[in-house]
Amino acid sequence: MQALVIAAHGSHLNPNASNPTYAHADAIRETGAFDVVRETFWKEEPHFREVVRTIEADEIFVVPLFISEGYFTEQVIPRELRLEGWDPELWDSDGIDASQATLTATDTEKTIHYCGPVGTHDAMTDVIVGRAESVTGDSDVGEGFGLAVVGHGTDRNENSAKAVRYHTERIREMDRFDETKALFMDEEPEVDDVTDHFECDDIVVVPLFIADGFHTQEDIPEDMGLTDDYRNGWDVPGAVDGHRIWYTGAVGTEDLMADVVLERAADAGADIGRSIDHDAERTRPTDADVAGD
Template sequence: MQALVIVAHGSHLNPDSSAPTYDHADTVREAGAFDEVRTGFWKEEPSIREVLRTVEADEVYVVPLFISEGYFTEQVIPRELRLDGWDVADWDSDGLSASHVTLTASDVPEKTIHYCGPVGTHAAMTEVLVRRAETVTGDPNVGEGFGLAVVGHGTERNENSAKAIEYHADRIREMDRFDEVQALYMDEEPEVDDVTDYFDSEDVVVVPLFIADGFHTQEDIPEDMGLTDDYRTGYDVPAEVEGHRIWYAGAVGTEGLMADVVLERAADAGADIGNSLEVVRERTRKTPQEAN
């Protein structure tokens, strides 16, 4: 038997924070690749500390639903899972290349734990960013005549976060699909506040590389870009800002195709996922009405 455990931050203050995690777990569960699919959170129940005890399978793949390598993936999650012998050097990562390491956990020593790198640095995340642009515009061929901005928090908060933003922006740029591709930040230059300064394209899709919609993606970024003076009054999509149409997509982690990245992380660690990638890709292409 093999199990998948998706671990995420969660929030005591924002009930929507855990919604993408549950949605992606449901998608993976329905694809049938794992005997069990569980979720665990740092700031919600069920907790990361307890989640391994709820798993019956003896082969467990743990995938962090986080954007970058850093404090949570290197310290908090291994500690809460009680991974024996954990050493971040085992990933031998440059901040983008963490793949997986196989360990045991002290409170469930009979289980083999495959601890994976975060979803946000996986190459498959690039496709999710592009899919997010397709979703917000309603155009599966969006690209020509459009600019694309990939938005992150900023290097002062987490240097590796900026690496992930640049990595995916570079990969999308190499596709030669969009007329312009730019990495922007909330707290560093180039700042998302000045989004229109960085694009000649009249239409610009803005996709935050965040897992869930919350304070930053629902309030800060829309107000910083000038989509609205008060997030509580809402904003148009697209919104007219200084001669540009801004298509604001919200957090990339809410895109259904994220389940694909979770599966790919587990597969890289040795999980037998069968044809589940094809199932997920087909299902997440459908509208909610078509999927039911």
């Protein structure tokens, strides 16, 4: 038997923080790729520390539903899972290269394939582009549009910005959008000044966050000038300084995220068969879907 554990942060304050985790887990269950699929959280139940004990499978693939390598993926999750011999050096990563490490959970003797976070996987690039397609209702969106990939950014962890810059550069190399730029909340260049960084009339803004919460639903819309008060909502697209801003909300709520989780597990050796193809078919928009947006 093989099992999948999706490890996310969760929240005591925001009841919707765990919604993407449950949604992606349900989508993966539908594929039948794993005998067992479990969600686990730092701030909600079931907790990281207990989840492995609830699974009968001897081989478990753990995929962190986090954007970057850092405190939670390198310290908290391995500690709580009791991964014997864990060291971040096992990932042999410079902040965006984490793949997997196979270890043993000391209290259960189960084999744990501990994967890198979803946010640094190459497949996340396609999810960001898919997010732009979803918000505009245009599967060919790009010409005449700018794309802003937004991260938190912080001086406390340089890896926080690496994933944002990495995917921004990959999308820029596609030469799909007229302009593609990385913006941040807490470092330069800042999302507050989004219109200063683009010449395009239309700008798609995609926050590289797992779940919608305080930052994506309050800070960013107000900082960009989409609304004076987030409680009043905002238009999509919204008019700001002569530009149209297509704000998507957190990328982690995109259905295609389930594919990234599956890709992470497959890279670690999980036998998922044609599950990624199955899930991609489930999430691919039809002509009717696009026409109805």
